[in-house]
Amino acid sequence: MRPYGKIRHVDSLSGREHMVSSTGVWIVGVIPGDEAVPLSERFASPAGRRPAIPGHADDREVSFTSQPGQPTSAAGRLIDLILSHGPIPDTVRDALMALYPAEEGPGLYVTAVRKVRPAVALRYGLEAEGVSSSPGWLGDFLLTAEEVRQVLPLAEAALALTAPQRAAVLARIDEWMSGLGESPDFDVAELLDRPLGVLRHASENGAGAAGLTAWY
Template sequence: MSVTGVWVVGVVPDEQVWALLHAAVQDPASIPASAPRDLPGELAWWRGRGRESLFRASTTSPGGWSAGEDALRLSAFLDACRDGSEAVEALRDAVAEQFPPDAEEGLFAAAARKASPFSALAYALGPDAVLRLPGWFGDFLLDARQVRSRLPAAEEALALTGARRRDAVERIHAWMSGLGDDPDHDADELLDGPLRVLRQAARTGRGAAGHVRWY
């Protein structure tokens, strides 16, 4: 049975952010998270791998990639960081109803068969850059003030150029090919789309949210 990983980032009316949080959870800073039992240990392991590739060139598919054991370990760790509790899933549903209807500046959505777009981005950026992104490994709910305060860190993590961007694009393709079934995934949009939404929210005085899901 095939699964599809999805990552959505969209602007949310500022007045709705606090209403949603008040109705669903008691923590107004972000969506609550279920941390893996050995979060410090796994982060230390990931940092220790540095910029090493966790994939090798495929011997059966020209231009493709195959995942090594460490790629599977990182994928499992990132999946374990996601809170799939009933309360948080209900909050994700409520937030999604506030997103703009059209995929323009105020909405970014990425989907891939058998792979999580956010996990591909995390692999491309590395642990320290990922921890500069809002919220908890792709999940966040920020009001307008929080968007403005977190935007510089997100820009530092995502606004890549030159060799750093080329490396990130290659690593996204490796993840989507080696673990997923989407070798032609739009890696540039995966880097640019979330930042475009956060900048739009900051310009217009709105909040923003992101959520990682599997279907």
């Protein structure tokens, strides 16, 4: 059994999961290049290759009140929009889980946060422009080795930020985590650095890469 267990997709489409005692999981890992091509055809349109989220950039309501940092209805609308893509087929999910490295390291990032979806927190931090350069549909994606090489420059532009832009993005991620989550010691910088590190590792080794989200 791999150390992070078998992740199953258990999304509710209500967009209000943060109101109950639950945990968001995000896995980003390399997969063998020769396995990525046939899987990508099964993964394609339902979840993995949709464009970046439309519409939210036009939502002018702030997502959190300044005091005491409580979520507004805009935060709920963002979650609703993100969850509208529906689940990844279990057969594809199980196949990807079997291909990930057995241990965390340069080729595997696994994070779990109480009452928060980590990939959604990253999306909130990056805002619409940064997300448009990110692969997949908010945490769920599958890239062949060739696609990793194509996507990596865009991911570098979106995630390899310098001050003060990096500080602003990290502050927004922390705002989401603090407003909705229960993990005060979570290292928000990991959400920028670790997934990008996995993509770099995949590119250097001629591998594919895949991301999966889950909600327990």
